[in-house]
Amino acid sequence: MKSQILPFFLSLFLFSGSFSLAQPKISVGLGLGLYEPTLSGFDENSDVLFPTGNMLNRNFLFNWAVYYEFFSNARLGYNSYSSFEVGKLDLINSKAVYRRTIIYRMFPLETYFRWKPRIELNFTLTPIWGRGRIFVDTTPGDKSEDWNQLINSFGDSNPVSDLGATDAMTNDWIGFSGMIGIRYYLSTRIGLDMKMGFMDNSYKNEKWRLQKKEVTGPKMKIDELPLFSFKVFYGFK
Numbered sequence: 088m089k090s091q092i093l094p095f096f097l098s099l100f101l102f103s104g105s106f107s108l109a110q111p112k113i114s115v116g117l118g119l120g121l122y123e124p125t126l127s128g129f130d131e132n133s134d135v136l137f138p139t140g141n142m143l144n145r146n147f148l149f150n151w152a153v154y155y156e157f158f159s160n161a162r163l164g165y166n167s168y169s170s171f172e173v174g175k176l177d178l179i180n181s182k183a184v185y186r187r188t189i190i191y192r193m194f195p196l197e198t199y200f201r202w203k204p205r206i207e208l209n210f211t212l213t214p215i216w217g218r219g220r221i222f223v224d225t226t227p228g229d230k231s232e233d234w235n236q237l238i239n240s241f242g243d244s245n246p247v248s249d250l251g252a253t254d255a256m257t258n259d260w261i262g263f264s265g266m267i268g269i270r271y272y273l274s275t276r277i278g279l280d281m282k283m284g285f286m287d288n289s290y291k292n293e294k295w296r297l298q299k300k301e302v303t304g305p306k307m308k309i310d311e312l313p314l315f316s317f318k319v320f321y322g323f324k
Contacts, residue, residue: 111156111275111276111323111324112155112156112322112323113153113154113155113156114156114162114278114320114322114323115151115153115320115321116150116152116153116154116280116318116319116320116321117150117151118151118280118318119147119148119149119150119316119317120148120168120314121146121147121148121314121315122146122286122312122315123145123312124307124312125309126140126145126307127305127306127307127308128241128305128306128307129187129305132240132241132305134236134239134240135176135177135178135236135240137174137176138172138173138174144171147170148168148169148170148191148316149168149169149170149171150318151166152165152166152318153165154195154197160198160199160200161198161199162195162197162199163195163196163197164194164195164197165192165193165195166192166193166195166213167191167192167193168190168191168193169188169189169190169191170188170190171188172186172187172188173186176233178236178237183224184224185221185222185223185224186220186221186222187219187220187221188218188219188220189218189219189307189309190217190218190219191215191217191264191286191288192216192217192218193214193216193264194214195211195212195213196211197209197211205272206269206270206271206272207269207270207271207272208268208269209267209269209270210265210266210267210268211265211266211267211282211284212264212265213263213264213265213266214261214262214264215261215262215263216259216260216261216262217260217262217290218260219256219257219290219295220255220256220257221237221255221256221295221305222254222255223254224254234247234297235247238297238304241292241302241304241305243302243303247297247298247300256296256302256304257297258291258304260288260289260290260291261289262288262289262290262310263286264284264287264314265284265285266282266284266285266316267282267284268280268283269281275322276323276324277319277320277321277322278319278320278322279317279318279319280317280318280320281315281317282314282315283313283315284313284314285312285313285314286310286312286314287310287311287312288309288312289310290307290310292305292306
């Protein structure tokens with residue numbers, strides 16, 4: 088981590104007084120991220136048949152971000168990368184509708200400088216607040232049996248019962264990310280931003296919650312992951 092923090096503060100010091108070209112105070116971006124997690128709890132599960140994994144629901148992350156320039160050559164912001172999967176599960180009693188989301192919520196501190204009038208180089212450090220959610224829509228009579236089969240497939244043999252109306256497993260974790268990037272300005276307001284770096288998440292599959300009960304969830308290897316992103320930004324003066 089020290090090797091990432093030192094260049095960050097050096098760039099903040101060296102470039103804080105340079106390149107005084109007009110810069111949007113607020114910028115909003117939409118784009119895509121690309122990474123390669125190992126979701127073995129879904130892809131290698133023999134007890135429950137999950138929807139077939141593909142690049143769209145395994146490797147692509149839908150991304151939106153907003154940044155505020157609080158200091159010359161420095162921004163604070165919010166950045167969200169989301170992975171979605173929708174389909175049906177083959178369970179003992181029924182075919183249940185299934186939805187899975189993994190969201191990496193970031194709160195970046197970014198420094199930048201203008202290498203050329205239209206080209207910006209930037210460096211980002213950010214904590215991560217990650218959240219995974221699994222939704223299963225089952226009929227009321229089969230609810231506990233269907234959820235118990237799903238949880239047992241992840242390695243948890245403790246049954247759950249007396250479930251309420253909201254059926255969702257949830258897991259929260261923290262992490263860290265560092266990225267370097269380049270932004271090309273098509274105009275004073277519109278820019279194309281490309282970044283590359285890494286994510287390190289402290290996900291634990293034993294920390295899922297279902298109806299306030301702690302249960303075991305899917306095994307996912309999402310630590311030390313390379314991350315690439317591309318966004319289109321629009322700036323507000």
